[in-house]
Amino acid sequence: MVKILELFGGIGSPRCALRNIGIPVKSIDYVEIDEKAVRSYNAIFKNELQNKTQSVVGWNLKPDILIHGSPCQDFSIAGHQGKATAAGGRINRGKGADKGSGTRSSLMWETIHIIEQMGVWKPRVVIWENVKNVLSRHMVTNFNKYIEEMAWLGYTNSYAVLDARDFGLPQARQRVFTISILGNEKFIFDDLIKSPMRNIKEFLLPDVPEVYDVTQPSVYNAIGKKGVVRRANIIKDYAYTITTRQDRTPTQVIDCGGGRYRYLTERECWRLQGYTDADFDAAAAVQEKNGRYTMPLYWQAGNSIAVTIFESIFRKIILGETAQV
Secondary structure: OEEEEEEOOOOOHHHHHHHHOOOOEEEEEEEOOOHHHHHHHHHHOOOOOOOOOOOOOOOOOOOOEEEEOOOOOOOOOOOOOOOOOOOOOOOEOOOOOOOOOOEOHHHHHHHHHHHHHHHHHOOOEEEEEEEHHHHOOOOHHHHHHHHHHHHHOOEEEEEEEEEHHHEOOOEOOEEEEEEEEEOOOOOOHHHOOOEOOOOHHHOOOOOOOHHHEOOOHHHHOOOOOOOEOOOOEEOOOOEOOOOOOOOOOOOEEEEEEOOEEEEOOHHHHHHOOOOOHHHHHHHHOOOOOEOOEOHHHHHHHHOOOOHHHHHHHHHHHOOOOOOOO
16 A cells, blocks of 8 residues: 655645555655535545644654645746745745745745654655746745755655646646655656647537526627637647636637537546546546536646656556656
């Protein structure tokens, strides 16, 4: 059985991946600040951790794998870097992830602190996922500092930009994955097993209620101009990146024919992240609909990590399966 520690765990993408490839898994702890995401996680995994609380600093229960995806908003373009700040000790919504800056993205340093305090109980593997913009010239200094501190803790580090389209999902989603292995072993990303992008039609529902139709004149009247509109792109072979803003300002539409266009449904967004319909149904049952849509489900999909990428990573790390013949 593989023991994992999930920090900033969202709705449990890595745990779903392990389940999907048949690896017994025990989440020895899960940390997530979003109450509605916790509600979905508990529903998907049958409330296993619902009433379990403990400190992970100075811990003496060794996880095999620690996964963290510290909040990306202060790294990402979509997160509007540096446009808002908060006072009074709350999270600073300004740009960057400097130590002590108080930004959401600076919480990655808390992961470093937790690992440092674990001492001999450090996990063998640490996986960090974040937006591609973490490698931009404005942000790369903190990224390199993270690599340096992980090396100081005894880890050999490697990273790569992975696209969900290379792992079967028809979604243009590029993210940086950093994999750190305790000792001298280096993770080789070229060994990952990739799979052809599936047809987008497999992920779209055949019958969708009219509440998902595009009705705003400003959007509707501009659709079709070279396939791009000011507020939405037309989905063709693949979806564009599912974002946390999908609920408020949808960024893509589907051409249904006959002059009708619609937005992606909550279920379709979850499918495009690699979740099963059973996962979605469990989460949807514990979320409240706000108006026409169930807003938290859009947010949770946009904030998640493509499940199929984790499946490939775990196949290599745990099962030793690689693309090499």
